[in-house]
Amino acid sequence: MENKRHLNTLMVHDKDQYQDQFGAVVPPTYQNSLFTFSSWEAIEQAFEDKINNSIYTRGKNPTVALVEQKIATLAGGDKSKLFASGMAAVSAGMLHFLSAGDHIITLKNIYGPSISLINDFLIPKMNVEVSYVSGNDIDEIIAAIKPNTRLIYLESPSSVIFSLQNLALITAVAKKYDIATAIDNTWATPLFQKPLALGIDLEIHSCSKYLGGHSDIVSGVLIGCKELIDAIHIREYELLGAKMAPAEASLLLRSLRTLDLRMDRHQQSALKIAEFLNAHPQIALVNYPGLANFPQAELAQQQMSGFSGLMSFRLKTNDLVKIKSFFNHLELFQIGVSWGGHESLIYAPAISYLKEQSPEQFKRMAISLGDMRISVGLENVEDLLLDLSQALKLIE
Numbered sequence: 001m002e003n004k005r006h007l008n009t010l011m012v013h014d015k016d017q018y019q020d021q022f023g024a025v026v027p028p029t030y031q032n033s034l035f036t037f038s039s040w041e042a043i044e045q046a047f048e049d050k051i052n053n054s055i056y057t058r059g060k061n062p063t064v065a066l067v068e069q070k071i072a073t074l075a076g077g078d079k080s081k082l083f084a085s086g087m088a089a090v091s092a093g094m095l096h097f098l099s100a101g102d103h104i105i106t107l108k109n110i111y112g113p114s115i116s117l118i119n120d121f122l123i124p125k126m127n128v129e130v131s132y133v134s135g136n137d138i139d140e141i142i143a144a145i146k147p148n149t150r151l152i153y154l155e156s157p158s159s160v161i162f163s164l165q166n167l168a169l170i171t172a173v174a175k176k177y178d179i180a181t182a183i184d185n186t187w188a189t190p191l192f193q194k195p196l197a198l199g200i201d202l203e204i205h206s207c208s209k210y211l212g213g214h215s216d217i218v219s220g221v222l223i224g225c226k227e228l229i230d231a232i233h234i235r236e237y238e239l240l241g242a243k244m245a246p247a248e249a250s251l252l253l254r255s256l257r258t259l260d261l262r263m264d265r266h267q268q269s270a271l272k273i274a275e276f277l278n279a280h281p282q283i284a285l286v287n288y289p290g291l292a293n294f295p296q297a298e299l300a301q302q303q304m305s306g307f308s309g310l311m312s313f314r315l316k317t318n319d320l321v322k323i324k325s326f327f328n329h330l331e332l333f334q335i336g337v338s339w340g341g342h343e344s345l346i347y348a349p350a351i352s353y354l355k356e357q358s359p360e361q362f363k364r365m366a367i368s369l370g371d372m373r374i375s376v377g378l379e380n381v382e383d384l385l386l387d388l389s390q391a392l393k394l395i396e
């Protein structure tokens with residue numbers, strides 16, 4: 001019966017938890033570092049099945065475990081493991097598959113710190129080799145495969161321009177060559193894209209975005225089959241120690257109850273805003289996979305069942321005074337770097353890149369001064385449209 005229930009019902013109900021916990025409708029937070037045992041034999045027995053017993057919170061904690069089970073259900077995986085941040089999950093995932101001298105294939109436009117993890121850590125410290133590909137050309141991926149390729153690491157839609165990779169096609173190639181696949185699925189959420197069903201081995205999320213949804217936690221998760229998640233649990237989770245905090249797991253459990261509702265609103269508002277920007281005379285282009293004229297719209301409709309609220313667009317003007325005027329005069333879109341929360345946000349990639357790169361490098365990166373990234377929050381969409389409209393008037 002339970003298996004037939006819809007995901008949004010399963011995210012709301014914790015009825016199986018009530019009985020042993022005084023009928024508490026919100027499962028209690030086990031805010032403890034260790035668990036005690038009645039005897040030598042009892043703790044010895046617990047150690048025999050370390051993965052499934054709560055002994056010490058760096059390994060397993062009941063509050064964290066409850067949320068892990070919910071997220072695994074949501075993604076259609078056997079198991080999941082929650083981490084202290086999205087980057088803790090990304091690094092545990094990469095380190096699980098890669099040893100010294102191995103080769104990884106990934107995309108040019110994955111999340112910046114994931115690229116830095118490869119370039120500034122895996123390459124200099126472990127002699128890992130990397131090939132960066134565009135992600136939308138299967139022949140380019142096949143051509144990049146080497147005898148020491150161990151991992152194809154994807155992000156679909158990717159950061160900045162939200163380009164897609166054909167997941168079924170790539171996993172078929174990876175299986176043929178016996179290469180593991182991982183995907184950062186944060187943008188789409190486990191509701192709107194099911195990479196494990198398309199053959200991906202490891203699904204990764206920053207729960208700091210939509211899964212958390214309220215901009216009050218930083219966390220990450222890895223989802224996959226039992227053997228893979230148990231192996232990561234024993235090695236990268238317990239030994240690197242970037243464990244999920246029980247109190248934050250409790251906040252995440254709260255957030256999962258409304259994920260479906262929130263994603264509906266993010267999606268509806270984002271589409272209206274993308275269409276408005278797309279038709280606006282001051283806007284040169286909009287990158288949003290839900291738009292009918294998105295270059296990979298067909299693949300987007302085929303591979304995803306919905307679209308979230310993060311997009312980018314380019315102002316036509318290159319005049320920094322006008323660009324700053326637009327940026328600084330928004331009233332509802334607050335200035336900040338993250339996304340996926342209840343609040344609408346804006347950020348301009350040029351702010352970081354202008355500081356870090358020379359003017360020549362900046363030009364080569366194909367980033368324009370007028371590139372903007374917005375996260376469409378849960379406010380009334382008419383208010384958000386008016387806010388964008390009034391700020392765009394300033395650059396006419």
Ligand SMILES: Cc1ncc(COP(=O)(O)O)c(C=O)c1O
Nearest residue numbers: 085086087111184186206208219
């Ligand atoms: C696509 C993507 N993946 C991973 C991360 C890292 O997550 P966290 O900030 O929770 O470490 C981010 C953060 O912005 C992100 O945008």
